[in-house]
Amino acid sequence: MEKGGITYPEGFSASGLHCGIKSGKGRDLSLIFSEAPCTAAGTFTTNKFRSYSLLWTLRNIGNPVHAVLVNSGNANTCNGAENCRHTSILAEELSASLGIKPGSVLIASTGIIGRPLPYKKILSAIPALKKKLHSKNHAEAAIGIMTTDTFPKEIQAETGIKGRHKEVCIGGMTKGAGMINPCMATMLGFITTDAVIEKMALRSALKEAVEDSFNMITVDNDTSTNDMVVCLANGMAGNRKIRSGTEDYEKFSASLKSACINLAKMIASDGEGAGKLIEVRVKGGWCGKDCRRVAKKIAGSSLVKSTVYGCWPNWGRVLAAAGSASARIDAGSIEVSMCGIKVYNGNPVKYDEAKLRRLMKGKKIVIGVDLKKGKFSATAWGCDLTEEYVKINKE
Amino acid sequence: MEKGGITYPEGFSASGLHCGIKSGKGRDLSLIFSEAPCTAAGTFTTNKFRSYSLLWTLRNIGNPVHAVLVNSGNANTCNGAENCRHTSILAEELSASLGIKPGSVLIASTGIIGRPLPYKKILSAIPALKKKLHSKNHAEAAIGIMTTDTFPKEIQAETGIKGRHKEVCIGGMTKGAGMINPCMATMLGFITTDAVIEKMALRSALKEAVEDSFNMITVDNDTSTNDMVVCLANGMAGNRKIRSGTEDYEKFSASLKSACINLAKMIASDGEGAGKLIEVRVKGGWCGKDCRRVAKKIAGSSLVKSTVYGCWPNWGRVLAAAGSASARIDAGSIEVSMCGIKVYNGNPVKYDEAKLRRLMKGKKIVIGVDLKKGKFSATAWGCDLTEEYVKINKE
Numbered sequence: 124m125e126k127g128g129i130t131y132p133e134g135f136s137a138s139g140l141h142c143g144i145k146s147g148k149g150r151d152l153s154l155i156f157s158e159a160p161c162t163a164a165g166t167f168t169t170n171k172f173r174s175y176s177l178l179w180t181l182r183n184i185g186n187p188v189h190a191v192l193v194n195s196g197n198a199n200t201c202n203g204a205e206n207c208r209h210t211s212i213l214a215e216e217l218s219a220s221l222g223i224k225p226g227s228v229l230i231a232s233t234g235i236i237g238r239p240l241p242y243k244k245i246l247s248a249i250p251a252l253k254k255k256l257h258s259k260n261h262a263e264a265a266i267g268i269m270t271t272d273t274f275p276k277e278i279q280a281e282t283g284i285k286g287r288h289k290e291v292c293i294g295g296m297t298k299g300a301g302m303i304n305p306c307m308a309t310m311l312g313f314i315t316t317d318a319v320i321e322k323m324a325l326r327s328a329l330k331e332a333v334e335d336s337f338n339m340i341t342v343d344n345d346t347s348t349n350d351m352v353v354c355l356a357n358g359m360a361g362n363r364k365i366r367s368g369t370e371d372y373e374k375f376s377a378s379l380k381s382a383c384i385n386l387a388k389m390i391a392s393d394g395e396g397a398g399k400l401i402e403v404r405v406k407g408g409w410c411g412k413d414c415r416r417v418a419k420k421i422a423g424s425s426l427v428k429s430t431v432y433g434c435w436p437n438w439g440r441v442l443a444a445a446g447s448a449s450a451r452i453d454a455g456s457i458e459v460s461m462c463g464i465k466v467y468n469g470n471p472v473k474y475d476e477a478k479l480r481r482l483m484k485g486k487k488i489v490i491g492v493d494l495k496k497g498k499f500s501a502t503a504w505g506c507d508l509t510e511e512y513v514k515i516n517k518e
Numbered sequence: 519m520e521k522g523g524i525t526y527p528e529g530f531s532a533s534g535l536h537c538g539i540k541s542g543k544g545r546d547l548s549l550i551f552s553e554a555p556c557t558a559a560g561t562f563t564t565n566k567f568r569s570y571s572l573l574w575t576l577r578n579i580g581n582p583v584h585a586v587l588v589n590s591g592n593a594n595t596c597n598g599a600e601n602c603r604h605t606s607i608l609a610e611e612l613s614a615s616l617g618i619k620p621g622s623v624l625i626a627s628t629g630i631i632g633r634p635l636p637y638k639k640i641l642s643a644i645p646a647l648k649k650k651l652h653s654k655n656h657a658e659a660a661i662g663i664m665t666t667d668t669f670p671k672e673i674q675a676e677t678g679i680k681g682r683h684k685e686v687c688i689g690g691m692t693k694g695a696g697m698i699n700p701c702m703a704t705m706l707g708f709i710t711t712d713a714v715i716e717k718m719a720l721r722s723a724l725k726e727a728v729e730d731s732f733n734m735i736t737v738d739n740d741t742s743t744n745d746m747v748v749c750l751a752n753g754m755a756g757n758r759k760i761r762s763g764t765e766d767y768e769k770f771s772a773s774l775k776s777a778c779i780n781l782a783k784m785i786a787s788d789g790e791g792a793g794k795l796i797e798v799r800v801k802g803g804w805c806g807k808d809c810r811r812v813a814k815k816i817a818g819s820s821l822v823k824s825t826v827y828g829c830w831p832n833w834g835r836v837l838a839a840a841g842s843a844s845a846r847i848d849a850g851s852i853e854v855s856m857c858g859i860k861v862y863n864g865n866p867v868k869y870d871e872a873k874l875r876r877l878m879k880g881k882k883i884v885i886g887v888d889l890k891k892g893k894f895s896a897t898a899w900g901c902d903l904t905e906e907y908v909k910i911n912k913e
Contacts, residue, residue, distance in 0.1 A: 158871040169842070170839075170841040170842050171837065171842075171843075171847045171848075171849065172837055172838065172840075172841035172847075172849045173849075187552060198834070200834070200864060201834065201837050201849060201862065201866070203865045203866060204574040204575065204865070235834060236835070236837060237833065237837070237862070237866050238832025238866075242710065247912070280531070322801070347838060348837075348838050348841060383821070410674060419710075429908060438632060439593070439631025439632040440598060440631070442567055442595075442596050442631060442632070443565065443567065443595075443631060443743050444741075445567075446565040446566035446567035446743060447565050447833060448566075449564075450566075451568075452566045452567075454566065454567045454568075456594060470598045471596070471597060471598060471632050471633075508908055509903040509908060510908045510909060512908070513824060513827070513903055513904060513905045513907070513908055514905060
């Protein structure tokens with residue numbers, strides 16, 4: 124295999140293997156490595172309880188970063204204070220093996236909360252993990268971070284920004300949305316780029332991108348203890364340094380956002396037990412926040428999700444969900460469409476129900492809302508709610 | 519049958535029948551009547567979209583009230599402006615028939631959103647509804663407001679407050695929690711009492727009671743367009759007028775709260791597809807709001823609900839839900855128990871998992887949380903999440 128995903132930008136390699144955290148044979152440990160030190164930015168869960176892995180990463184994200192170690196199968200959260208020390212030991216051993224500083228290693232975990240991290244298994248796997256590092260092993264790494272995902276999620280893209288010898292590139296991988304999962308309650312996202320970029324510019328670009336992508340997918344209303352999205356920029360494209368407010372920044376920012384949106388949609392469409400992707404497009408909002416709140420409320424409503432599953436155009440549920448959002452909304456002016464067919468325009472609209480039912484049998488259901496209050500818009504993504512979701516989550 | 523439920527207090531009668539709003543033969547129309555004018559208080563949904571029935575009641579709740587008309591099968595919401603006029607016509611015709619003023623009639627609806635209210639069917643049923651009015655017909659009325667509830671929900675209680683000839687009494691009926699339901703998206707509660715009570719005292723007693731009862735049940739995270747709880751006090755017990763801050767107020771308030779809690783628990787245990795009642799008791803909060811937020815977040819978490827359904831003591835999900843609440847919480851000090859067995863005390867606790875799994879097979883699962891921050895507490899109720907819920911909601 125060629126390079127791609129997180130190894131698509133210049134200078135990144137990756138590996139993934141089974142070290143024994145998961146009871147089966149599935150991969151459970153991944154490594155991302157950059158030969159040049161990276162400027163790093165991250166966004167992290169707002170949950171009060173946070174993984175020791177996440178806390179380590181929070182402490183070191185400001186450093187020049189060389190490596191990200193990710194395990195699946197264990198969240199390293201609420202599992203006793205000694206696991207804080209074990210997390211440091213992992214970073215120390217990995218950095219010694221790679222010939223870098225401990226502070227240049229980031230760590231992420233996803234899996235069951237409350238169990239001791241089997242850090243010795245991880246330690247024993249470090250030599251193999253290092254040996255396998257290669258730009259062609261991006262998919263292995265993407266598989267190593269999976270929990271109940273049904274497919275690995277990778278992306279690669281060009282930015283249109285010229286570097287010294289090549290165009291600036293972006294790569295990425297991600298895994299299943301937090302609370303779609305039973306015990307494996309985490310959304311992780313890793314983005315790589317060979318751009319030369321100012322730290323503050325990278326931070327603001329990532330923040331904006333995450334706001335319109337990973338933060339706009341919803342499976343239920345919980346927030347995991349381990350969620351994080353990290354972006355590493357190693358500067359190997361040799362482009363003119365990207366600074367906030369420049370045209371290059373706009374290009375980079377747009378590419379990053381597009382990559383994040385694509386990864387986020389993969390997560391939503393791969394929700395546990397899900398068969399359909401729900402896309403809620405809200406426009407005409409008095410402000411962006413209003414739009415985001417309405418869109419997420421609709422995409423996250425169990426009743427809307429059930430209606431989509433049943434291919435039943437019950438637009439009353441869409442209205443009820445919208446009306447329960449904390450936003451400026453008028454029942455007399457709001458417009459709602461499902462699969463492109465207008466169903467409400469301040470009053471119920473007569474429409475071809477048989478046709479809409481047929482359209483709702485598709486794999487992607489678009490719900491459109493026009494708040495008729497202003498010029499802002501937002502899009503959220505979710506999935507349908509199925510019996511399979513319950514089956515998976517009770518076990 | 520004797521008087522009971524909403525006719526338990528002196529001077530109340532009720533009736534219920536099938537007028538044709540529901541397609542089957544089920545009752546879909548109920549009437550509560552008081553021979554003496556009532557002081558009324560109510561709490562209403564915060565959804566931006568509100569039923570025309572609810573808007574009518576909001577406008578008239580300050581009047582002396584004689585009657586409450588309730589239909590099931592149609593929400594009378596987002597169904598076109600002419601339904602506002604039809605709602606007024608209903609109140610006018612009913613009041614003419616009963617010999618009272620239109621403004622002394624309250625109206626409530628529950629059912630599908632977006633369909634025209636078949637008000638002519640309701641008008642034709644008014645004579646029969648009036649004729650059947652009797653104190654023994656409380657259960658008929660409780661059945662008439664049901665949607666997908668599996669049993670009628672009634673309560674009656676004494677307050678310990680002496681009246682002229684008899685003790686002051688409280689009665690009540692309620693129906694299924696809002697978003698447990700597919701299209702029938704409403705929680706309705708009606709409380710009657712023969713107490714003589716100041717309007718402001720009634721209002722504050724109801725507000726407090728609802729806050730600790732109906733507002734503490736959660737099935738999912740939506741809010742219906744039709745939710746209301748109304749309390750009518752007709753003064754026929756002839757007690758010394760109950761005023762805020764007195765001992766009688768405390769007695770009345772405690773009885774009212776207890777009645778509301780019992781009705782609310784009936785709703786939670788009758789959730790669609792639900793087999794178990796989940797009770798989340800949070801104590802040690804820095805303030806009451808913190809406790810309520812944490813309790814509701816846990817009781818409403820899909821993952822916690824699935825874990826209870828599967829009889830699996832996955833306390834990590836309880837912690838993750840608690841940590842995502844907007845409240846003062848410390849991972850290092852919080853204590854969690856399930857079915858009376860401590861599972862976390864700032865660190866994972868060794869416990870008898872086989873025993874806990876056995877206990878979780880019961881019909882009522884108590885989750886205890888001690889925030890160790892202060893002296894406040896709160897309790898929330900929910901139900902498990904089952905495949906049956908999804909099945910019911912997709913159709």
